[in-house]
Amino acid sequence: MQSRWDIGEPERPTINAETEQLKSELLRLNMGPQHPATHGVLRIEIWTDSEIVAHAIPHLGYLHRCMEKHTENLDYRGIIPFVDRLDYIAAMSMEWGYAMAVEKMLGTEVPRRAELLRILTGELQRIASHLMAFGTYALDLGAFTPFLYAFEMREKILRLFEEVSGARLLYNYIWIGGVWNDWTDEQLNRVTAFCDEMEEEAKKYHELVSMNKIFIERTANVGVFTVQDCFDYGATGPVLRGSGHKWDLRKNMPYSLYSEFDFDIPVGIAEVGVVGDCWNRYIVRMKEVIESIKIIRQVQAKLEPGSIMGKVPKIIKLPKGEIFMRSECPRGELGLHLVSEGPEAKTPYRLKVKSPCFTHVSMLPHAAPGQMIADFVATVGSIDIVLGEVDR
Amino acid sequence: MNTQTHETSSVRDYFSALYDGVTTTIKGMWITFRYVWGVKSVSIEYPEVREVLPERARMRLFNDSQNCISCTQCAMACPVDCIYIASEKKPEGTEIKKTSNGQPIRLTLTQFVIDTALCCYCGLCTTVCPTECLTHSHDYEFSQYTIDAMKYDYLAPDVMAWRDRIVKS
Amino acid sequence: MHNQLAELINKNVLGASAVVNKTEDAKTHASITVEASAIYKVAEFLKTNTEMPFNALQAVSGVDYLEYIEVCYIMGHFDMNAPRDLILKVKITDRVNGNVDSIVKLYPAANFQERECYDMFGIKFNNHPDHRRILCPDDWEGFPLRKDYIAQKTYNGMEVFPDSKSNMEDREYIVRQGMIKKAQEGAANKVQ
Numbered sequence: 001m002q003s004r005w006d007i008g009e010p011e012r013p014t015i016n017a018e019t020e021q022l023k024s025e026l027l028r029l030n031m032g033p034q035h036p037a038t039h040g041v042l043r044i045e046i047w048t049d050s051e052i053v054a055h056a057i058p059h060l061g062y063l064h065r066c067m068e069k070h071t072e073n074l075d076y077r078g079i080i081p082f083v084d085r086l087d088y089i090a091a092m093s094m095e096w097g098y099a100m101a102v103e104k105m106l107g108t109e110v111p112r113r114a115e116l117l118r119i120l121t122g123e124l125q126r127i128a129s130h131l132m133a134f135g136t137y138a139l140d141l142g143a144f145t146p147f148l149y150a151f152e153m154r155e156k157i158l159r160l161f162e163e164v165s166g167a168r169l170l171y172n173y174i175w176i177g178g179v180w181n182d183w184t185d186e187q188l189n190r191v192t193a194f195c196d197e198m199e200e201e202a203k204k205y206h207e208l209v210s211m212n213k214i215f216i217e218r219t220a221n222v223g224v225f226t227v228q229d230c231f232d233y234g235a236t237g238p239v240l241r242g243s244g245h246k247w248d249l250r251k252n253m254p255y256s257l258y259s260e261f262d263f264d265i266p267v268g269i270a271e272v273g274v275v276g277d278c279w280n281r282y283i284v285r286m287k288e289v290i291e292s293i294k295i296i297r298q299v300q301a302k303l304e305p306g307s308i309m310g311k312v313p314k315i316i317k318l319p320k321g322e323i324f325m326r327s328e329c330p331r332g333e334l335g336l337h338l339v340s341e342g343p344e345a346k347t348p349y350r351l352k353v354k355s356p357c358f359t360h361v362s363m364l365p366h367a368a369p370g371q372m373i374a375d376f377v378a379t380v381g382s383i384d385i386v387l388g389e390v391d392r
Numbered sequence: 393m394n395t396q397t398h399e400t401s402s403v404r405d406y407f408s409a410l411y412d413g414v415t416t417t418i419k420g421m422w423i424t425f426r427y428v429w430g431v432k433s434v435s436i437e438y439p440e441v442r443e444v445l446p447e448r449a450r451m452r453l454f455n456d457s458q459n460c461i462s463c464t465q466c467a468m469a470c471p472v473d474c475i476y477i478a479s480e481k482k483p484e485g486t487e488i489k490k491t492s493n494g495q496p497i498r499l500t501l502t503q504f505v506i507d508t509a510l511c512c513y514c515g516l517c518t519t520v521c522p523t524e525c526l527t528h529s530h531d532y533e534f535s536q537y538t539i540d541a542m543k544y545d546y547l548a549p550d551v552m553a554w555r556d557r558i559v560k561s
Numbered sequence: 562m563h564n565q566l567a568e569l570i571n572k573n574v575l576g577a578s579a580v581v582n583k584t585e586d587a588k589t590h591a592s593i594t595v596e597a598s599a600i601y602k603v604a605e606f607l608k609t610n611t612e613m614p615f616n617a618l619q620a621v622s623g624v625d626y627l628e629y630i631e632v633c634y635i636m637g638h639f640d641m642n643a644p645r646d647l648i649l650k651v652k653i654t655d656r657v658n659g660n661v662d663s664i665v666k667l668y669p670a671a672n673f674q675e676r677e678c679y680d681m682f683g684i685k686f687n688n689h690p691d692h693r694r695i696l697c698p699d700d701w702e703g704f705p706l707r708k709d710y711i712a713q714k715t716y717n718g719m720e721v722f723p724d725s726k727s728n729m730e731d732r733e734y735i736v737r738q739g740m741i742k743k744a745q746e747g748a749a750n751k752v753q
Contacts, residue, residue: 024711061696068681070703079470081514136719145424152434166448166528172514179517181448208420213413231616233640234670240639247639321589321658324635324648326619337635337648350706354620362673391696 003391011241026054034063039136039380044364046376048219053376056368058361063391071351076102076176076316079351084170087389089132091330092125092161095174100255101325101336102176103310107317112351113306114178114288115257121161121173123292124191127198128157130285135383137210140381141218149338153201156194160187176316178309188300195293202289208284218366219282220273221298223367224378227276233363237332237356239290240385242268242281248329262296278382317343331384332356355389394482397503450515450528453506454558455546458492462499466517474510475517478503491523501547509542529558537560562645566613570595573610574602581651592633594646595691600634600651601662608647608667611740614638615647618664621674623682625708630682632661634671637733653684656707660685681706 020038027050032043041062045056067086083098084091096118103110110118122339135150158168164181165173169347173180209215230240248265268280268286318340326335335354360383365377409455436443445451462479480489488499518526536542544551567579568700570593577599582592595603607615615636622633634649652674653659665671675686676695683704686692702713712721 051487061698064696066705067552074471077516078469081471081512081516107586107588145420153602161447162449164448165514166446168512170512172516199432204423208423212416212420213409215416217413232669234617234619234637236639245639246641252641253644262685271624275536319586319588321584322592322624322648323588323590324646326646335619335635337620337633339624350624352620352624352633354622358677359619359670359671362670366669 033389053368063387067392090129090330092121097327097334101338111307114308123295126330128154137381219278222278222375225276238284242284243267243276281382357385357390452531454529456525459523462501466519469516469520474507476505504546562589594650604664618668618670621678623678663689
């Protein structure tokens with residue numbers, strides 16, 4: 001058995017002639033598993049040459065809950081609470097992706113109102129998740145106040161979700177065939193009010209953080225991923241868009257009713273640094289909040305009373321076969337590879353979760369060499385990982 | 393692959409960066425400073441002030457054992473298997489009672505235990521209940537010293553004290 | 562799309578013998594199975610060809626069918642003009658020393674994904690630069706997502722699933738209800 005340390009001495013990067021002359025040994029440092037900047041229990045073993053990171057090795061598995069094995073013993077409805085717990089910051093999006101995969105195999109038609117409500121909740125969840133990303137990213141870089149502003153707004157979304165589904169974080173709201181509960185007019189009015197307020201707040205955030213000189217110095221030109229890097233590593237979501245590639249499943253391979261909606265895909269531009277740096281990944285998220293508000297307003301114009309649950313058999317049995325269903329989650333593309341044994345089985349034969357954060361963590365060893373430790377923290381924060389999804 | 397550009401900084405650049413830093417920070421400080429007056433606080437002083445929970449809030453489970461028909465649908469639907477039900481047939485000739493919505497109770501419930509420590513509060517059990525006797529109550533303060541104390545036996549007499557508070561009819 | 566691609570692979574890669582796994586209806590996705598020995602060349606072809614390129618590897622997933630283990634390479638093309646997905650499969654019949662060539666050199670995304678596949682299914686990837694477990698501890702025994710997996714009794718002197726910590730009432734209830742699944746034992750018998 002190979003020891004966990006026995007992976008050979010990594011090559012030292014040549015920083016400049018001065019560091020070459022100094023005979024120094026690489027220092028091995030553990031960042032995590034309980035480091036506040038890793039957003040959970042991620043342990044990154046970094047080899048440093050004084051302040052400069054020579055090599056970073058992520059060690060995963062501290063939050064491994066065998067979710068994929070669990071699902072092989074659960075019926076299709078009972079999996080939804082487990083899927084919730086993957087990305088606990090954006091649980092609605094996870095549920096939606098899973099529900100779509102089962103519905104596709106089942107051939108269920110989802111009523112129009114249910115689809116619209118799913119888009120509504122999905123986009124609200126995207127705003128909530130990006131607010132969390134905004135707050136914690138500023139916190140990583142040493143600014144505490146934006147975190148409080150972000151949570152004030154996020155709380156309003158969570159309150160709405162609590163009223164409509166009954167839970168604040170792990171909703172179990174999007175079911176196979178539709179959604180659990182209907183939204184009342186009063187709640188929809190509050191969504192409208194929230195959208196107006198959020199637009200004003202977003203301007204405030206830009207003044208407070210995005211255009212702050214200290215923030216720009218910390219994030220611009222740091223942790224650059226080129227588009228080719230993103231393709232090589234399979235990165236999706238804000239990481240890919242921050243690198244300047246216009247790719248969004250909602251637009252390019254529209255699922256649900258997204259083809260009816262009019263919105264833009266924000267991509268990274270060389271505004272203060274270079275395309276693909278931390279600042280661009282951050283600003284893409286903030287621009288997506290505005291796009292989500294646009295979508296929510298269109299949903300509200302389209303909403304009509306109707307049924308919210310399609311026809312689903314009491315015991316769900318899927319046909320033999322497999323499916324790979326992708327959906328655009330706040331952190332990137334969630335892919336679910338669902339294999340069913342045939343109509344005799346009440347449980348899936350295999351459910352593989354392709355989580356976006358797992359892919360993004362694999363980019364860290366590529367980004368780290370040559371960075372300062374503080375810049376490395378900024379890079380880890382900018383890809384916005386949730387460890388529940390990385391370790392599954 | 394990192395392009396850490398160290399620009400050749402002149403005195404002019406130095407001062408312009410300094411200026412930018414100070415002005416943008418003052419701008420941010422001003423936004424924060426406005427919170428001194430007029431902006432209502434959003435936090436609440438928890439033990440003294442309590443938020444009113446929404447109607448659908450999913451807190452501790454409660455089973456009204458008088459209305460339960462022992463159909464075990466909730467135990468089947470539970471994804472973490474935390475509901476334990478046992479029942480036996482009523483002897484012949486006993487009177488068959490009816491639940492509040494008119495379903496006949498044909499079995500005698502002998503055990504109805506929910507392990508609240510295992511429960512994931514997903515709400516799937518309450519949706520399948522045909523008599524709506526299993527519901528989520530609004531109690532959220534029920535910490536215990538031992539894990540065993542988290543097992544609630546809904547046939548025990550002390551549950552009756554809750555029942556009057558939770559079951560509204 | 563799959564038929565055309567399978568023809569392309571057969572024409573350009575020697576010994577790939579690509580077969581399309583068709584689906585009866587539109588509810589499920591089709592896939593292509595190739596020879597395990599040719600996977601590196603097939604992946605190279607898929608990445609570099611001009612007719613139907615795939616510029617990203619999304620996931621490497623495994624499915625254990627007891628007779629054989631299937632490794633599914635899920636490719637994608639992130640291009641707004643021609644978005645496409647592909648499930649590429651190889652079959653591995655050797656459950657003890659099953660191995661397949663690593664494609665990390667072509668798609669660096671395969672690094673973590675193949676490590677996960679090794680961790681969960683015990684398939685060795687030749688020429689992998691960092692061939693370790695990823696989610697389980699390095700000295701864990703067995704491969705959890707195999708259908709005949711039975712968890713080890715002790716780990717580093719610690720008991721796995723100790724009776725003192727498990728919920729005995731839960732276990733008794735399951736036994737009483739006859740809900741215990743004989744799947745694991747059945748699967749183990751099938752293999753022997």
